[in-house]
Amino acid sequence: MTPPNDSDNPPNRWSDLDRPPLSAASLRRALVREGGLWTSLDVVAATGSTNTDLAARADELPEGAILVAEEQSAGRGRLDRRWSAPPRSGLFFSVLLKPDDVPVERWGWLPLLTGVAVAAGIARAAGVDTALKWPNDLLVTVDGQERKAGGILAERAGSVGGGIVVGIGVNVSLRADELPVPGAGSLELAGASGTDRDPVLRAVLRELERWYGDWRAAGGDPAPSRLQEAYAAGCATLGRRVRAELPGGRDVTGEAVAVDGDGRLVLATEDGVREPVGAGDVVHLRPAGEG
Known part of the structure; x- marks a missing residue:
């Protein structure tokens, strides 16, 4: 029998061995614990926008819900910019935060806080220095040039008390021929020590839990929580x-x-x-x- 040719078996867009899928069960065991911030974690193969999906359920979900997508078809950045990337080439996720004991006027620090946490997590897990462009971009250096490798979008969600949904997108293993625009970058192109998304996601979420806890304990004041100092130190x-x-x-x-x-x-x-x-x-x- 003649073996099938490539046209008989077109490449499966989910079969890239360099981009293994995330395990929701493994991530839950590592991150969801009694007394911790993270209360649930779901991974979906594809969706339009994790922010949109999580925001739609903000009233019914407790604080600390995490939604991760292997692929987003309608991911959004600030000013309604689109965010797209090949399946499993990056981290695309949203978290639900409900800082009810923090004055609403200080909630504007949440995207900046998230930037500090993401930069710290990436440095720890991937060995890449990430700079922060105010207010929400993550920059890496590729061939001596600053490139955008990620972004953050915080949106009010649900009714009064629904909280804030913070969306994070990071290009992890995106290759040069996959860049959506010339100014884009990825952790791989910036010389990451590894592009396994699991440890990067774990490190980012642990840093986010730590910074959020300190900021909330300080009543959202960025000075005693050292958030203002940390953001300024990492702001390009x-x-x-x-x-x-x-x-x-x-x-x-x-x-x-x-x-x-x-x-x-x-x-x-x-x-x-x-x-x-x-x-x-x-x-x-x-x-x-x-x-």
Whole structure:
């Protein structure tokens, strides 16, 4: 009998041996425990958006629910930007947080807190230094150039008391020929010591639990919880000349000099004004340290 040829057996998009599937049971054993933050963990083969799915159930789920997708077809970033990648090439997940004992005005620190946790987890599990671009991008260095390897999106969910859904996307094993745009990157392209997603996900979630616990114990105050200090230390935006594209079409250009107690980026403009930016898109105009 003639063996089947490639056209008879087209490649299975789930059969890439370099990208093994995540085990929900193994992750639950490692992360879900009595008295801990994480209360449930589910892994789905594919979905449109883990943020959308988790937000739809925010009222019925307890704090600490985790939803992971092996593939997202309608993943979203800030400003409704799309986030897509091949199946099992990255980590695409959302968590439900309900910091009811923290003043709502301090909830804006949650995406920054998540960035600190993700950077720490990646450094520990993959050996890659990740910088934070205010407010929600994760940067790695590939061939001497800064590339975006991930992002964070925090959204209010459910009714009053529904909480916050925080979505995280990280390109892990994405190869150069798979990059969606030239400015993208991945942990693999940045020289990761390994691209097994399981230990990276575990490390990120453990760091997130630790930072969230400290921040919540401090009533959401970023100073005593050391969150403000940690974010500033890892923020690639500080010390650079940037352009902030604000809602309403206004732009502000200046040097990013601080992240204030409300999590806003403070720009020193050429006319001597220090202007805090709480929302908008930030463009790095020059590398840190350049005059």
